[in-house]
Amino acid sequence: MRVEVLALALIVGLANYVFRYGPIGARLGAGQAGGAGWIARFLAATGPAAIATLVVASVLPLAGADRGPLVAGVAGVLALWVWRRSVVLATLGGAAAYGLVFAVSA
Amino acid sequence: MDETPSTFSRGLLTSVPIALGYFPIAFAFGVAATKAGFSGAEAFVLSLVIYAGASQFLALALMTSGAPLLVAAFTLVAMNLRHVLYGPALMKAAGEGASRHLAWGWAWGLTDEVFGAALGEMARGRRFSERYMFGLGLGAYAAWVSGTVVGAVAGGGALQGWPAVEAGLGFMLPALFLALLLSILTRAAVPVIAVAGLVTVCGTLAVSPTAGILGGMVAGALAGVVRT
Secondary structure (H helix, E strand, C coil), X not given: CCHHHHHHHHHHHHHHHHHHHHHHHCCCCCCCCCCXXXXXXXXXXXXXXXXXXXXXXXXXXXXXXXXXXXXXXXXXXXXXXXXXXXXXXXXXXXXXXXXXXXXXXX | CCCCECCHHHHXXXXXXHHHHHHHHHHHHHHHHHHCCCCHHHHHHHHHHCCCHHHHHHHHHHHHCCCCHHHHHHHHHHHCHHHHHHHHHHHHHXXXXXXXXXXXXXXXXXXXXXXXXXHHHHHCCCECCHHHHHHHHHHHHHHXXXXXXXXXXXXXXXXXXXXHHHHHHHCHHHXXXXXXXXXXXXXXXXXXXXXXXXXXXXXXXXXXXXXXXXXXXXXXXXXXXHCC
């Protein structure tokens, strides 16, 4: 085990932990429930904003030349969500639709 | 609304699609690390201690290119700055009386996907519980670390004979994010989502994926502040 690899892991891992736990430990977000202040609105919007950002960021690299699998995957997620309202089923079904169309179009 | 607090086992169950998405990515990380000259033990430690997907792949590139330790560390830390927003947003959604006594433990697993899944659970009416967070985080973390180990041991080419399976697994996380977005979708959230998505595209194309993600999150959250 190289020392520089271990050092990098420890520095970055510690920073990640501070990022994830620090604000909770400092009770940021506490007492904001139902509040009307801008901090309450900011925090309430952070969740949808974060997830929307991650949808776009994860789909962008797939929007290359052959969009068939991507269209099938997205359609699969939407259809299964509308039908069953299940995150697990929509995720697995969307991935299966993506893989199937990928296999057919390959 | 279901007022039952979510249990540890429900957290584990919720982590299944996350784990299915994490495992092949972590597997790919294990393969890439060993190909780049890292030992299996080093790949394992990077996943065990850093536990942040994209930044781990970047760590391989930075270290093999000879970047100074502090420069590499600063770059990787900056990539994960967005995680600062997750805890407060989660506790805001959990409500006034939500326990956080054990947050020192479960907060370790508060990745993008775990945060999204927990938020989706509450959007569907379940009460926040720290047991649920432990179950959810443990399933995802176990998949990530075990996927890395299997990838490092197997080496390259394990999925080369199954390209459709590899492609489907590669779409698992985008599918999960989309399903989570649908689960928290409300009329009030539409402007936030639109702004976040637009800024992410612009930031990614103009600067970098990291800038796009961070800019999209902040711009979307600010859109939530200014709406009436």
